[in-house]
Structures are given as C-alpha cells and as structure tokens.
Amino acid sequence: MTATYIAIDIGASSGRLMMGCLEDEKIKLEEVHRFKNTLYFEQEYHWDIHRLSQEILIGLEKVKKMGILNCFVGIDTWGVDYCLVDDQGQLIQNPICYRDERTKEAMDVVAKQMSLQAIYQKTGIQLQPFNTLFQLFVEDQKLLAKTDKILLIPDYLGFFFTGEAVLERTNASTTQLINQKTQELDPELLALTGTNLNQWGRLVDAGTILGELTTEKFSAFDLPKATFITVASHDTASAVIGTPGKGQDWAYISSGTWSLVGTEECQPIATNESQQQNYTNELGGYQTIRFLKNIMGMWLIQEVARNYDDQFSFAQLGEMAKTEIGFQTFIDVNASEFLKPNNMVEALQDYCQRTNQKVPATPGQLARCIYDNLALYYGKEIQQLQRQIGRDLTTIQIVGGGSNAELLNQLTADVTGLTIKAGPTEATAIGNIVVQMMTTKALINLVEARDLIANSFEISTYLPELNRAEIVSNYQDFLQEGNLVK
16 A cells, blocks of 8 residues: 655744655645644744644644545754753743844854854854854743753654654754754854753654654544654755756755755855855755755745735736836845834835835835845845856756746746746655655655656746846846945
C-alpha cells in the first residue's frame, strides 16, 4: 500500500495540513485542513501556540476520517522564534513574535559586548535584530532561569506531539547561535544570551525520525497512528528542497510573506562583502548551504489588501496593476517602516511623499508600485548574488504563493534578463513531503526528488520581453542618492 505523508506547514499568516502520496509516478497533493495564524498583544506580540496545536489535531482527525489509519508527519514553520518550556514539559509563556519591537535596540547593545562582524564571521548569518540571539539577549532572565528547554517553533510542536525534544539544523541556523565551522551551538554566543547548552535539544539533521504521536495524550481526538519525521523544519529550507532546480546556474526566489533570493551552495560564503550586503548562510537539507538575502516580499501586498478590508484578491490587485503605467515610483522595499506599519497604504504613500515622488493613490497604483520595486530589488540582488558566488546564472526558480503573481514574474524576467520558472506554488509542503519520502526510502535522493517534482507540478516559463536597463539605472541612482527613508 502507498504510504501517506502529511506536511504541517505553518507560516506567519496561515497554516495547513497537506496530504501527499506517490501515484502513477507523480506526487499527488491534497489540502486537508487550513487555518489562520494571527498575533495577539499582551505587553508583547505573541503567537497562540496552543491554538496552533489544536488546529493540527483537528487536521489529523480529518486525516483519520478520510480513512487514513497510518501516516508520516513532518512540521515546518518560520524561523527564529522559540518556546520556553519548564522541567515539567509545560510551556512557560506563549512565544513572542519576531516582529515585536523588544529587540529594536538589541543589536547596538550586543555590539558593545561582541562586535557584529565577529558574530557574522562565527555564524555567517545575516544580522537582523529579530534573530534568536538578539531575542534571547533581551529575554526576561527570570523566565530563562525557569527554562529547562528552549525549543524553536516546529521543534516545540514536535515535542508537544511526541515528547521528543530536538533542535533541527536548518531552523537552528536561523538563530545566529550555530558556529558555521563546527555546525554546533557556539558556547561564546550562548553565554552572550544567558543560556546554556543543556537548555537546548540535541541537534539533528533533516530526515531524522522523531517519534510516534502520543495518541493517549489527546484522547478527545480520533487520531491516526502517526510517525513524526523531523524534516527541514525551516519553511524556506523545505521550499528550496521543493524547488526543481538542476545544475549550478539557477537561483531561487522563495516568494511568500518574505522573499528569499539565493542559491544552493556547498560551502558558506562569509566575506566582508557578504556581510556588508547582509547575505546569510543558512543550513539547507542534505549538506547544503542556503546563501540568500531576505527581502520584504508579499507582506507588502498582503497588508495593502488587508488595509482595503480584503475587498480585492491578490489576483485582482495584479490585474489592476497591469493597467497602470510602470516604474512611476521607487521605494526601498526593505525599509524599516514597512516591517510592521499601522497602515501599509499610508506607509507607502508617506514614503513617496517624503522622497518627492508621485504618490500612488489607488489600489492598482499601490500594487504596481510594490511589484515594480520588488522586481527591481530582485534584479539588484541577483547581480550581487552572481558576483559573490563567482558564476553566472541563467534561470530563476520562483516558488511559493508569490509564484502566482504573473505581472511580478514577467517584470522579474525583464529586469534581470534571466528566464523565470514559476512554480510550484506549494514548494514548502512539497519539500516537507519529499524529505519524508527520502527518509522512508520511497525516494533515493534529492536529485530524484526534484526530477519527480518537475514532472508532478505545472511550471510556467517567463522570458525577458523588454530592455529595462534605463529604468534599472534610474532606480540605482535613486538608491545611491540617499533617497532611502530611515
């Protein structure tokens, strides 16, 4: 009988359970359960991890109702955030969200104790104020004193369901606590955070059997027998595994709330230039490095849609954008005021007004502004990327929800001059599932898995149509002239 695999994939705004299996030499994928993931404010912005665990149980119960009595399960989520657990295995408080402002000054304070350059050289990880290192640095020391285990979000959920505590490497690398040379937790950085090695789970690789679902603990639910596998638990790591790239001449854009622009490397690249350009060397599955840049991605369009009370779908906003004249306004999509504004529409308009530009006034103009500038930013970063890896690229594989944005895909092809391969949309869930398949020997290796993905899902191709060298030049002049609103 064909094995059933369940990918639990939770992002910053929603989560879902996706069921996968091999059928007619293709991966068959089906959504079983979807739910919202929202923040709440109680002194800080928190994730409701208990509600997320209940939604997972509801989803697994649906799996059982579909007649699936046995399955494998893998969990992936966003990175950097963590749960504090006491010696009774109980959650001390709901995890705090990386978007909370508690770490606003943390990097400056940490820099007085250890240079940021030294931290980057140790870890190869992009310096961001919300990295786990800086979150723990400002953490309540009384809570840390009560903490028996520090578990990243997917590791906590795995612990909750199986009782087994681990620290999966792809996600662990986002903490900025892993030494890039040893690939172990760095004692000096742990000391900086006020934590010790005993508070962390044992490091494991993607594709490790975690344990069995403790069904007796959840007697209120009718659950299948489930074996949990620790997959590449950082969602971007799963998305890259689920990207059907071949050879060495491709880059990826994992396009969701964030856009991750990067390549898959064998060794970290931690140079002065990579630090200055804020590139990161996150661990990927199967002895790979995700050399990438973090960009404020579809978050911008998501927030604009929300500010219009979700009157318009993303597809509708894209169609409106197509009717607008392009490249009328330039913005820095990574500007700090776009991280968590009270109102994204007003933040975009204020930015343009302060930089003496035409102010986008309609939903279509706002969407066009976002898509134009995301494409331009991608183009800038692809140039940087090629210089740092020392080789030319021919193709960009765009995966995730943003791969459905046809206008953005075409603009990216035009601006970069490269071939765009868009899809699959569900790369993260697919990457989660193929790790499970490799762990259970249904697939041999990552090359076979990516060939299978390419043959299982629709991939759209976009070729450059226009020479936008002048627009790119104007954009770069805009950035160099200091028109960035800090």
